Amino acid sequence: MKLTFLILFTLFSLDLFAKKSKKDQIYEKSYEQYRTLNFYSALNTIAEMYKFQTPDPNTRNYLENLVQHTGTHYFNTYSDLELRKMNIPTTDLIMAKRNLYLRKFKYVHKRLKRMPKGHRLFAESVMVRATAYYLDNKYEKAVKQFNKCAEVAKEWEEKNDDKIKKYFAVIKESCIIDIARIYFKLGDFEKAIRHYEDIPKTSIKWPYILLEKAWSYYYLGKHNRSLGILITYDSPLLASYFMPEAEVLKAMNYYQMCLYEDALFVIENYYKTYKPRSNKLKEVLSSKGKQKFFYYDLMFKPIKESEQESAFLRNLITQMSKRIKYNLDLNALYEINKEIFRNHKNANMKMLLSMQGDLKEQINHYVKVSMFKFVNEIHQHSESMFNLKLEVLSKQRDLVYKSKDLTANRSRGDESNIDKEKYQEFWTFENSFWADELGDYTFALESNCKVKGLKGFRR
Amino acid sequence: MKTLITIMVIFASTEVMAEKKVVYKYKEYEKFDLGDMEIKGNIIAPGDLSVKERRRRVFERDLLKRKDFDQKIVNDIKFIR
Numbered sequence: 001m002k003l004t005f006l007i008l009f010t011l012f013s014l015d016l017f018a019k020k021s022k023k024d025q026i027y028e029k030s031y032e033q034y035r036t037l038n039f040y041s042a043l044n045t046i047a048e049m050y051k052f053q054t055p056d057p058n059t060r061n062y063l064e065n066l067v068q069h070t071g072t073h074y075f076n077t078y079s080d081l082e083l084r085k086m087n088i089p090t091t092d093l094i095m096a097k098r099n100l101y102l103r104k105f106k107y108v109h110k111r112l113k114r115m116p117k118g119h120r121l122f123a124e125s126v127m128v129r130a131t132a133y134y135l136d137n138k139y140e141k142a143v144k145q146f147n148k149c150a151e152v153a154k155e156w157e158e159k160n161d162d163k164i165k166k167y168f169a170v171i172k173e174s175c176i177i178d179i180a181r182i183y184f185k186l187g188d189f190e191k192a193i194r195h196y197e198d199i200p201k202t203s204i205k206w207p208y209i210l211l212e213k214a215w216s217y218y219y220l221g222k223h224n225r226s227l228g229i230l231i232t233y234d235s236p237l238l239a240s241y242f243m244p245e246a247e248v249l250k251a252m253n254y255y256q257m258c259l260y261e262d263a264l265f266v267i268e269n270y271y272k273t274y275k276p277r278s279n280k281l282k283e284v285l286s287s288k289g290k291q292k293f294f295y296y297d298l299m300f301k302p303i304k305e306s307e308q309e310s311a312f313l314r315n316l317i318t319q320m321s322k323r324i325k326y327n328l329d330l331n332a333l334y335e336i337n338k339e340i341f342r343n344h345k346n347a348n349m350k351m352l353l354s355m356q357g358d359l360k361e362q363i364n365h366y367v368k369v370s371m372f373k374f375v376n377e378i379h380q381h382s383e384s385m386f387n388l389k390l391e392v393l394s395k396q397r398d399l400v401y402k403s404k405d406l407t408a409n410r411s412r413g414d415e416s417n418i419d420k421e422k423y424q425e426f427w428t429f430e431n432s433f434w435a436d437e438l439g440d441y442t443f444a445l446e447s448n449c450k451v452k453g454l455k456g457f458r459r
Numbered sequence: 460m461k462t463l464i465t466i467m468v469i470f471a472s473t474e475v476m477a478e479k480k481v482v483y484k485y486k487e488y489e490k491f492d493l494g495d496m497e498i499k500g501n502i503i504a505p506g507d508l509s510v511k512e513r514r515r516r517v518f519e520r521d522l523l524k525r526k527d528f529d530q531k532i533v534n535d536i537k538f539i540r
Contacts, residue, residue, distance in 0.1 A: 071540070072540055073540070097536060100533075100536065101533070101537075124539060127535075127536065128536060131532055131533065131535075131536055134532060135529070135532075135533075170539070171539070174535045174539075177535075178532055178535065181527070181528040181531070181532055184527065184528065185526070185527040185528075185529075212528060212531075215525045245523075248523050249523070252522060252523065255522075323538050324538060324539050324540070325537070325538045325539060325540055328539075328540050381523075384522070384523040387520040387521065387522060387523075388520075388522055390518070390520055391518075391519075391520055391522065394518055398515075401515070
């Protein structure tokens with residue numbers, strides 16, 4: 001009996017040692033790949049082993065270190081179960097985001113509870129948590145978390161350089177904009193505007209928030225301000241940021257001021273100028289879009305070529321090339337290519353080539369979806385424009401039937417028609433445009449909504 | 460008395476039977492000269508155009524409304540990585 005027990009014990013301990021040494025071997029192989037700068041191969045080697053068992057703290061630190069070099073997209077294809085086994089802050093964040101899109105807010109908070117405060121993804125995780133509160137209609141908590149996110153991101157922004165600095169700047173600005181959006185939803189448009197104004201004009205987010213700010217002024221009834229902000233999109237500096245919704249809002253502002261002719265002019269311009277351009281874009285996308293990497297290749301085409309094909313194409317490419325996701329994916333692709341071309345003996349070439357293909361497909365899909373969303377947006381807003389046109393015509397018809405006319409004639413406007421806040425200054429236009437004025441314009445038009453009876457007509 | 464009543468009944472029934480059936484005859488052809496007809500009255504020319512105002516139906520189409528930027532908030536997260 002004793003002998004049997006001894007033999008079993010020996011066999012069991014040998015087996016344990018064998019397993020331990022296998023783990024060590026894989027770790028050593030991965031570390032060697034890491035040491036020879038084959039980061040993607042190293043991550044794949046070690047991560048494959050921990051799909052079904054949780055790594056020890058040292059290996060978890062090593063995995064986190066690797067992800068700093070490779071980015072998080074490697075884990076995009078992992079299932080939730082595999083991510084849970086990995087048990088590192090990066091995979092917790094990926095899982096939290098997945099739960100956010102599924103609106104499972106309880107699990108978002110559960111996943112992010114353990115995120116270390118000193119982790120480089122902490123600011124992003126606070127942003128995800130704040131968004132979960134917002135979508136769950138817990139606005140006070142959301143504002144608190146978005147403020148925290150802005151503070152943390154600012155700290156990281158100040159202690160980093162170049163691309164990482166830009167990443168934290170975008171996180172910080174996104175969180176401030178999201179606070180403005182909460183106040184917008186709650187109907188506190190003044191507060192929303194004050195938060196939008198915290199975004200510097202140099203920010204890549206700035207052109208997008210002009211529209212949101214213009215909506216706030218529209219709801220406050222300050223149509224001159226709203227129109228002034230929207231006119232900024234006509235500046236050559238913002239030529240790439242054509243927004244169909246901005247055109248609708250422009251026409252609606254004129255409509256609310258009873259400037260029906262101006263509203264009709266904007267509407268007609270939309271149909272005459274933008275709709276044919278959008279049809280042309282759709283034509284280009286439909287005819288060539290079936291090529292496997294058409295959208296990916298489009299991003300690297302010379303500007304002149306893409307401009308010739310469609311005026312909107314160039315605008316969209318410019319907008320997309322500034323997005324963080326696109327840049328992170330592209331950066332990862334360059335790094336993978338580097339590893340492939342170095343052709344080191346430690347590199348896992350099969351995995352690298354497959355990953356390269358996946359990433360190219362991912363970028364291709366991302367660009368494609370963004371472009372078709374834009375085309376759809378134009379067509380969707382053309383319906384809004386149609387409704388508005390009918391309303392304008394209806395109002396004009398009513399005036400004719402009631403034998404009434406609008407009070408004021410359309411003129412350049414007057415300073416007395418401008419609502420100014422204490423912190424707002426006013427300078428008259430002196431025949432020159434200044435970059436720092438962008439986004440701060442206002443119209444000075446008189447509302448034309450008071451009507452009078454037409455002379456010479458009897459009721 | 461009986462005889463008197465009987466005589467009166469016989470007399471009355473004979474008188475009823477004696478009534479002739481009336482046959483109405485219409486003209487088969489009749490001519491009207493409308494030009495020769497004369498209408499008595501005063502001619503009043505309208506001095507003003509008057510249309511009775513009726514209640515017009517008001518068409519109110521839904522104009523574009525922006526209630527929130529929820530989709531943009533989610534996109535901000537999606538576009539980070």
